[in-house]
Amino acid sequence: MNNTTREIVESSALVEKYELIHHKSGLDIYVYPKKIATTYALFATHYGSIDNKFMIEGENEHTEVPLGIAHFLEHKMFTKEDGSDSFERFSELGADANAYTSYDKTVYLFSCTSNFSECLSELIDFVTHPFFTKESVEKEQGIIGEEIGMYDDSPNNRSYYGMLEGLYHYHDIKNNVCGTVESIAKITPELLYRCHEVFYNLSNMALVVCGNVEAEEVIEIADKCLKEQKSVNIIRQKSKNEPPHAAKEKVISRMLLAKPIFDIGIKDIDVPKAPQERERRDIVMSIIADLLFSSTGALYSRLYEERLISPNPSSSYTISEDFAYTSFSGESDDPEKVYNIVKEYISKKQEEGFCETEFIRCRKVFYSSFVRGLDSADDIANELVAYIFDGYDFFDYADIISKITLEEVNDIFRSAFKPESFTLSAVYPLDEKSK
Amino acid sequence: MKPVKLTLRGGGTLLTLTTDKFKTELMTITLPLLHSQRTARLCRILFDTIKRGCRAYPDIMSLNAHLDDLYDANIANMYSTTGEMASAGFVCECLDKSYVPGGEDLLCGTLETLKEMIYSPLLDENGLFPEKTVELEKRNLCDNILASDNDPRIHSYQLCRDLLFEGEAYGQRLVGTVDDVMALDCRELTDFYHEFLVTSAPSFIYIGSRDVKEVKEIAEKYFGDLGGGHSQKGNTIIKKATPPMRMVEEEMAVLQGKLTIGFRSDISPEDKDLYASIIFNDIFGGSPASKLFRNVREKQSLCYYCSSSLDFFKGALFVRSGISNANKDKVINEVLAQFEDIRKGNISDYEFECAKKSLDNYYRQASDSAYALENYYRTRLISEMNTTIEEAAEKLRSVTKEDVIRAARRYEAGVCAFVRGTLSDADDNGEEGEYDE
Known part of the structure; x- marks a missing residue:
């Protein structure tokens, strides 16, 4: 069994410091105290839109998943097994909650000025307890379809992805984070569970808390909410080697x-x-x-x-x-x-x-x-x-x-x-x- | 952190929030003006022209390089409306000297630069702003107008405002049309500049580590002569929309339709139902616990966003959503059904408590952002409200469910604007265009 260890990281010139806690569960936690009213916490996985072919060390073959699945998973994580919605729970606690997905990470976050312990417990709980059904996946396809439609109407979005298409021959960075209406139609509960199992392993995640908070309080909540997890070595299949020149002028x-x-x-x-x-x-x-x-x-x-x-x-x-x-x-x-x-x-x-x-x-x-x-x-x-x-x-x-x-x-x-x-x-x- | 307000030599107002919370200092210098399209576009062109160079820094490169030398000190234009009034001027922001290697006082350097820009602009041999510079800035502003006209989300919102506030300055496009901008000339701009300098008593807001005495000395040293002795006052029209709700629809070559529904009430910022109306907005569509988010998005999967926003200085509320054309009627009916639900008194304890907590959180968090604090106190100064953030939070806490229902009943839906998307995936010709010369 691991022990929790702690170290201080500081900058004397900037009069700033934070604490890095290697939690016994396998999760690294960063607590950055500030004398302000707000506490901001985020729980993130090193998993984004470019991670579409992968396996865990010891497995024989890669899993290939549809484009946009990391973002889809982010949407679906807020619905819990008892039918409740984490957004609603955060609202009850007076906190603002949100989430976002980029090419290399998925981040769940909240900010609050009270009820910090309850909010952090909720954040850890919903991110570590996936629950998906066929019906709920189909329903989300409608919402994300509208989100894709919104981005498709954006000239800036079109121009940005056009640039990535011009730069890259193969790399998955050129694909839209949300995927396409066609690709998200292929997403199933089974694929979502598989992605969660692999990428939401605590060794692939980080918890960062900044604001009106002490490390002890965060550790106490982590002790209650997190079980020790065996770390995994994720093997991400990279795109074919990129030529040095741009794909299109x-x-x-x-x-x-x-x-x-x-x-x-x-x-x-x-x-x-x-x-x-x-x-x-x-x-x-x-x-x-x-x-x-x-x-x-x-x-x-x-x-x-x-x-x-x-x-x-x-x-x-x-x-x-x-x-x-x-x-x-x-x-x-x-x-x-x-x-x-x-x-x-x-x-x-x-x-x-x-x-x-x-x-x-x-x-x-x-x-x-x-x-x-x-x-x-x-x-x-x-x-x-x-x-x-x-x-x-x-x-x-x-x-x-x-x-x-x-x-x-x-x-x-x-x-x-x-x-x-x-x-x-x-x-x-x-x-x-x-x- | 209590705001300290005092009157400066010359009649201006200074509001100071002294705190060591931030590594930056923020100061805004604005003149309260009666908003009109003409004032807005002249301010915009004037400020953009001033930012192109002054006698001490005669071109955009040397001026920006000087600001970069001050550790990227920021001087930004401001023209912000509050009801039918506007705050016109500049925002200065820079590092606090405690965090500058060498301890240089950047605020004084930044204000000195702004003073140069305002009082020593580049003028031609006739004492006018140079035609070439003014023409360039006019073109830039026209580009912005055309960009807004081509943005379906903004267009839908503007269509709604056009009808909801017919004949009122508040509803008009901020700076007018391309023709209005192009009709402006260097003489008119220069005359406006001279008027502007003496037109109204200025407001200074400072947020940073200095005490009020020091800030007063600085404000008077650099801008003691700015503005006139009197304040302009506006008469914001606040009234209920008249049923039935009017519909307006236009088409644009986009995939997704954009919906805006505008509501008006007779609740002014001085009204006893002001804080109840803020909670009403949150329950209706202001947060993820709101009726619109939970019903239109989560239960019915009709959209990615459907939310409401309140401008309580005007008693106006807007619901906005991006939807498929086919769902238009369904979404409009659902939004109006949720509105009626609140007016009938159907507010659950969960909805009510969530809204109060969410707003309490919002007001507390504002104290952690210099820009949020500045915005709060500037809009209160211009509308002559003396409520501090803490007092506003306290007033929200005392609102009852009955108060919210009463406030909701004082709103009426006035206009529903829809921009229909004419492109489907099949006929979107945007993807075809990749070619090599």
Whole structure:
């Protein structure tokens, strides 16, 4: 039998700390006390929309499940065996409850200002006790069908997934988190139970609590609600090896909107295996994205002054265990012209390199963004769980930012952005001829 | 954390919430104005033009770089309506100096920058805002208008508002039409700018670690001359909708239909039934325990979302949902049936207690967000309500079920707007477009 062990993780510079509890059940629990009225808790599994072929170590063959099943499971978990609904229980307790699914995780959460013990017990209880029937699965297909319809009407959603389709030949990241009306029609109670059995093993999960709370209270509830569980080693079958180049140079579609929108994607194939190295690359590449595309840069200034983009384009860098990309998104009357200017600008900038002044300014922006996030219990909890599943160390972020050098940024910039890694996704109005 | 309110030299109001809860400082500087489409669009173009550069930072790159040097200090436009009044001005937010390496006072740097932007804008040789900049910002605003017109969810909501508030500024599209925007010129904008600076007594709201004395000195140092001595006051029309409910329907090339049902009551912010109406909204469609969520979504699987929202400054309530065209009548009937259910007094103890707890939780949580606190106190200042968050929570706790039923009976459904989706999966031509040049 395991014992519960505890360790403190802190940042003296930021005057912040949390406690990591290796609970005897096999679950890792993170308690982050803050002197605020709210307590925010989330119970998450490292299981998302890309985990569609898998087996547990010792099994002989992979289970293959329909697209969208992780998200479907998230919807269905709130219904309990006695017919009650966890949403209603949280409402009775005066708490706000919700859940979301991304490509790599499913998260159940609540925030409350009273009845914390009861809320946490409820959260642990419903997430660890699945109950599905044929009828309830069919009913949910109607609700999720409407959700899919809502996203299908969204030009931004279309453009974003168009970019992923342009970047990836095989990787499951290009599939919509909700699946399709056709794929969710294949979901059965048996498949849902199988996914729950595999991915909702406590060794594949994390509980994060942030706010007006002490670790002892959380441990006491975990002791009552959680039984020791044998850990499993999940083998996720990866997509076929991705070629280094983008799958398509352009993905163009048309739907109802006033002005064309675009997502430019740049595939990054150099994804470090070790989490610490991946965290560093994440930060360096995010800094590069900001240096290239932010409103203090020459590129933005040119595009804006020439009225080629609307005022608030966005950029980001996304990295996971086996894929990574930079994106630049916005509205433009001429997405293809923007695309060509971006490619030319990056090529020229790779020769010049970034300068010390803009680099130091950018580091300030990143430091400030991290510190701002520490004002909000939900930001902390959601960031922390992302760091946990990525294998990163939360408080290392500010330290890494201060140690990254301009030379390192320029070196990575010159090697990471290759002409064949680019793709353009654009959505044009229905009545506009494609350029 | 008690709000401290005082009058500044020159007649402005300062409300300070001193707390060490946040690692940031937030200050809003707004002028209370009577809302009209013209005021809204002139404010929008004016603020966007000011943010393009000033004499000290003559272009967008240098201005934004300067703000980034202040650890990404944020200066954002604000034009926010409360009933038929508007708060027009700026939100400044930055790191508290305790968390800045080197301990730099970023708030003063941010306010200094805003002062430069407001008092030393770039003007041409005729003393007008430059035509090129104004034209660009007009185009951007037109893009926003067209984007809203093409968004079925917004369009359905606007169709409902058009009819529900016919002839009232509240119901109109915020900044008017593309033609209205394009008709604006540099002279009109510059004249408006000079009027704006002296038009109304300003409101300052500060949330952060400084005490009221220090905040007063800072506000007066940077913006002691802003605004005029008097306050503009609006006359918000608050009245019940007149039955029968009117129907309006339009088509758009989307898959999913969008429904908005608008209700009006004669409950003003000063009315004794104000807090009962807030609980009524929560029971009706404000939370997952509400009648709409449990019946329209969970029991009948008719939609992904169906919820209600209340604007109690106007006595108006909106139910919004995304649904298949085929379910339109079923959903409308169910929403109205749930409304009638409450008016008949069918509120279970579970529904009533859940709503009260949910709202209690909401008000308590607001104290953990600087932006939520700012929003609460700004809207109360402009509508001359002196209720603190804690007092509002207390008033909600004392509401009875009978109070809620009485409040619900003071609402009438006025308009039902539906945007019908004309695309099915079969004729959606959006997927066909992938091609290479």
